[in-house]
Every structure is written in C-alpha cells, then in structure tokens.
Amino acid sequence: MDDANDYDKSAYEAPxxxxxxxxxxxxxxxxxxxxxENVVTKIDVIRYELIGEVSKPLLFYAIEHNDVxxxxxxxxxxxxxxxxxxxxxxxxxxxxxxxxQKKLTAYEYAYELQYDNLADLIQxxxxxxxxxxxxxxxxxxxxxxxxxxxxxxxxNQKRENDFxxxxxxxxxxxxxxxxxxHFLTRWKIDINTQLEQxxxxxxxxxxxxxxxxxxxxxxxxxxxxxxxxxKGQYDNALVTALHYQSKNGLLRLLLDKNVDLTVxxxxxxxxxxxxxxxLTNRVKAKAEIDAYIIRLISNGxxxxxxxLVDNGYTFINVNITQKRTGKQLAKERYYENIVKLIDFVxxxxxxxxxxxxx
Numbered sequence: 001m002d003d004a005n006d007y008d009k010s011a012y013e014a015p016x017x018x019x020x021x022x023x024x025x026x027x028x029x030x031x032x033x034x035x036x037e038n039v040v041t042k043i044d045v046i047r048y049e050l051i052g053e054v055s056k057p058l059l060f061y062a063i064e065h066n067d068v069x070x071x072x073x074x075x076x077x078x079x080x081x082x083x084x085x086x087x088x089x090x091x092x093x094x095x096x097x098x099x100x101q102k103k104l105t106a107y108e109y110a111y112e113l114q115y116d117n118l119a120d121l122i123q124x125x126x127x128x129x130x131x132x133x134x135x136x137x138x139x140x141x142x143x144x145x146x147x148x149x150x151x152x153x154x155x156n157q158k159r160e161n162d163f164x165x166x167x168x169x170x171x172x173x174x175x176x177x178x179x180x181x182h183f184l185t186r187w188k189i190d191i192n193t194q195l196e197q198x199x200x201x202x203x204x205x206x207x208x209x210x211x212x213x214x215x216x217x218x219x220x221x222x223x224x225x226x227x228x229x230x231k232g233q234y235d236n237a238l239v240t241a242l243h244y245q246s247k248n249g250l251l252r253l254l255l256d257k258n259v260d261l262t263v264x265x266x267x268x269x270x271x272x273x274x275x276x277x278x279l280t281n282r283v284k285a286k287a288e289i290d291a292y293i294i295r296l297i298s299n300g301x302x303x304x305x306x307x308l309v310d311n312g313y314t315f316i317n318v319n320i321t322q323k324r325t326g327k328q329l330a331k332e333r334y335y336e337n338i339v340k341l342i343d344f345v346x347x348x349x350x351x352x353x354x355x356x357x358x
Contacts, residue, residue: 072121169208177217191221201233206226215250293318302338316341
C-alpha cells in the first residue's frame with residue numbers, strides 16, 4: 001500500500017530542470033514552438049545553460065534546423081550570444097581535408113552553415129543595448145501595454161518577475177503613477193520590497209521616488225500603504241525627504257503618518273531633525289515640523305507627544321505666533337496633561353543648563 005502511494009506521489013512530482021531542458025531540446029528539434037513556449041516558462045534556460053551543464057545551447061539546435069521562428073523566440077528571451085559550441089570542420093590548410101575542432105559562437109555557426117538570414121538576426125541582436133537599458137527606455141514611454149509585451153518576451157516567469165521588480169523601482173524613479181500601479185496590481189510586486197544599490201545601501205520604491213524628487217509618486221506609494229519607516233541610506237522616509245529637500249506637502253504627509261521624528265540624519269548625529277533643518281537653512285521644512293507639533297497639541301494627542309519626549313525630541317513648546325506658544329494652546333484647550341508635559345520638558349532643560357554653568 002505504501003509503495004503504491006509512493007508511486008502515485010512521484011508520478012505527480014514536477015519534473016526537474018534537466019528533464020525540462022531535454023524536453024526543450026526535443027521541441028526545438030521538432031519545430032514545436034507553441035509547446036516550447038509553454039515548457040520554457042517552467043525553467044530558467046539562460047541560468048541552466050550558464051552554469052555549464054550544457055555543451056550545446058538551444059540556439060545552436062535552432063540554427064541547425066534553419067528555424068527562423070525559433071531563433072527569433074530565443075533571441076527575444078535574451079539568450080546569451082557569447083556561448084560557444086565545438087564542431088568539427090575541414091581544415092583549409094590540409095590538402096586531405098582533415099577535420100579539426102573549432103569553437104564557434106551562434107553568429108559564426110550560422111555563418112558557417114551559410115544561413116545568412118539567421119546570422120543577420122543574431123548580429124542585429126548582439127548590437128542592441130543591454131536588456132535592462134532597453135527596458136528602462138520602454139518604461140519612459142509610460143505605456144503599460146508596451147511594458148507588458150516587452151517583459152513577456154522573456155518567456156520565463158522568474159525572470160519576468162525579477163525585471164518587474166526592477167521596473168517598480170524604475171517607475172518610482174520616473175515618477176510614473178501609472179506604471180507603479182501596474183507593477184503593484186498586475187505583477188503583485190511587494191510595495192516594500194528592497195533593492196540593494198551600488199553603494200551597498202538598500203532602498204525601497206518609496207525611498208527611490210523621494211530621492212528623485214517624485215513627490216506625487218511618493219504620495220501614491222504612501223496611499224498604497226508603503227512603509228515609510230524602512231531605512232535606507234539616510235534612515236527613514238522622513239529623513240530622506242529632508243535630505244533631498246522634498247516639497248512640504250510630502251513632508252506633511254509623512255509627519256501625519258507619524259514617521260519617527262526622533263531619528264537623526266546620519267551625517268548630523270548630534271542634531272535633532274529640527275536642528276538639522278535650522279543648520280542647513282531648511283526654513284520651510286522646520287516650519288512643517290513645528291506645524292506637526294502644533295497639530296498634535298491642537299488635537300490633544302498626548303500619547304504621541306509623550307512618545308516623542310521619551311525618545312529625545314524636546315521641541316514641543318513651539319511658537320505659533322510671536323506671542324502665542326504651544327503651551328498656551330494646550331491651556332486654551334484644557335489639555336492639562338500636555339501642559340504638564342511641556343512644563344516637565346522645560347524644567348529638565350533648565351536643570352541641564354544650570355548644571356552646565358557649574
């Protein structure tokens with residue numbers, strides 16, 4: 001009984017890459033392009049060929065059969081064109097036509113077989129810019145349909161998803177809300193997925209949009225529940241927005257989402273974010289931070305104010321006008337706990353000043 005169950009289980013197990021690759025070879029040799037397109041989605045042919053387990057890549061089988069359709073399909077899949085295949089050819093130096101082994105690229109192989117049309121196709125593909133560069137150009141057109149068609153040519157789910165993930169970051173860089181929505185909705189890319197940059201720091205689509213001053217894209221990502229607390233090169237989204245001098249509307253949105261205001265800019269560890277704004281002459285940004293504190297006081301949000309104070313942010317008795325402070329606003333609204341909190345902060349600061357004088 002157990003043996004029968006084992007047999008049934010193995011019968012339904014997914015075939016491994018080696019089996020799938022052999023099936024791909026068989027389909028190329030048989031010219032069955034439709035079935036090939038179905039099978040090849042289940043195996044990363046490019047990776048499988050690159051790890052060195054294949055002596056004769058699929059492209060060479062297609063060239064052998066002078067199959068233009070298959071060659072075009074494989075070229076669309078971005079099959080590497082620098083792979084070589086060894087064949088025996090007659091030596092021109094030998095009067096007896098002795099065979100010698102020679103390694104040829106796909107272009108050279110097509111040329112050797114005198115399939116000039118295939119050689120031209122391969123040469124044309126070889127002269128194109130890298131795939132990622134062409135993908136970026138497609139995204140610049142801001143056309144979901146063309147983007148989708150371009151990705152689907154890869155004919156492999158994993159590679160398509162990998163490039164769709166990169167597409168999310170490119171869309172954030174370009175500020176395209178349409179493409180962001182496409183990758184998030186159609187491709188189900190995790191909005192908080194992280195990508196390592198060349199400088200070694202991780203980034204998210206939100207941080208990328210902020211870096212390139214794409215405020216509307218950043219707002220859209222926040223609307224889609226992107227996490228602004230994820231840290232990048234300049235800490236969370238708020239610090240990043242201050243660093244890249246984002247517009248006040250985005251700063252206001254980040255603050256209202258209660259992004260941590262107590263963190264420090266990595267280049268100014270001794271300064272609070274408010275002090276950083278003063279030092280770097282970000283007058284409007286400083287005013288936006290103060291306006292956030294005023295909103296907290298006005299709404300009686302004692303818990304958030306207490307959390308800020310407990311975590312080292314002490315600038316809560318802000319000036320509303322020249323003659324009116326946050327403390328007076330709290331008194332007007334009868335928020336006694338906030339008044340006491342401000343008194344506690346001011347008392348602590350006064351004691352610290354007295355201690356420093358001694």
